[in-house]
Amino acid sequence: MSDLFLLTEAQMRRIEPYFPLSHGVARVDDRRVISGIIFVIRNGLRWRDAPREYGPHKTVYNRFVRWSRLGVFNKIFAELARKGGAPKRLMIDATHLKAHRTAASLLKKGLFPRRIGRTKGGLNSKLHAVCDGQGRPVIMLLSEGQMSDYKGAALMIDAMPPAKQLLGDKGYHANWFRQALAARGITACIPSKSNRAKPIEHDRILYRQRHKIENAFGRLKDWRRIHTRYDRCAHTFFSAICIAATVIFWI
Incomplete structure (x- = not known):
């Protein structure tokens, strides 16, 4: 071998x-x-x-x-990420994963949701992730492709480890999200949307570090069965993502 x-x-x-x-x-x-x-x-x-x-x-x-x-592979990822220690800085983002027609052939009605949605790019799933300061995923969530970034953040915020700062793009610009982070003692480094009457200042130099989570998504998508979803069941596809994240970042 x-x-x-x-x-x-x-x-x-x-x-x-x-x-x-x-x-x-x-x-x-x-x-x-x-x-x-x-x-x-x-x-x-x-x-x-x-x-x-x-x-x-x-x-x-x-x-x-x-x-x-x-849920064995999910547990392996979660436990190894937890043992990585409390990060000083967090980064949050999401990316679309194209669903192949074989993955979309599962009926929408069933015991378990497919986590496949339709956007302008066609059928896809969406991977939401929170990374540490080194760009290593610590929390991941799979959703339908049309789910907004801040809705995915709402599902992950309770599981976020304590940190000093969180970096995110304009997709996470929401007052409730900033307030939720402040309640946890986390400073938000998120640019304001252009239509906001009074823009909120952010650390532009610190914000440049957000490329690390983009790099993490790129490394995950180098795995062909992550880049394109062939698994019809959401739990098997998410297990594949957890396996890739574990091998790339945690072992």
Whole structure:
């Protein structure tokens, strides 16, 4: 497997504590199967095209789906991000992820929402994220493409870790959001919209650091199954995003 991706032993030690316990028959080699999942997501392959070195493709796919339903990958990301320590500075932004027609084929009515919406760019989902000062995601949220930035912020604000400052673009210019941040002791560095009668000043030099969260989105979208959504179920697609964020930023 010299030319394929394989998690190191050190990386496995960091994520193994969050794996579910096996009952009865021992699981197939975790390191090999998880590495296969990462390889498929990063390269945008069909599951049936996973290299034979990772074992039967059905085993790789079934492990991904089963652990996605259990929220294992979400937990790994959340716990490793939490152990990264309290950041001094936060950044917030959102980006659209195009939904392939195969992802949009799931019926709108069902037990779980699809998290797929329609905008001028067609069918897509929207990834909302809060990053630390180094541009590493600490909170992520998947929504329909038409959800506004500040509505996504409202769903994430309670989970934000304590920090001194928060950087955001004009999409987060809302009085209630500034007040909510102030109540948490966070200074907002957000430009005012052009139609505001009395613009609110912000630190323009500090605001230049916001490119780090844009870079984080770019690195996530380098993974082909993140850049284009092929998963019909929202929980499997979000698990793929959590896997990418964990590998890129936290292990």
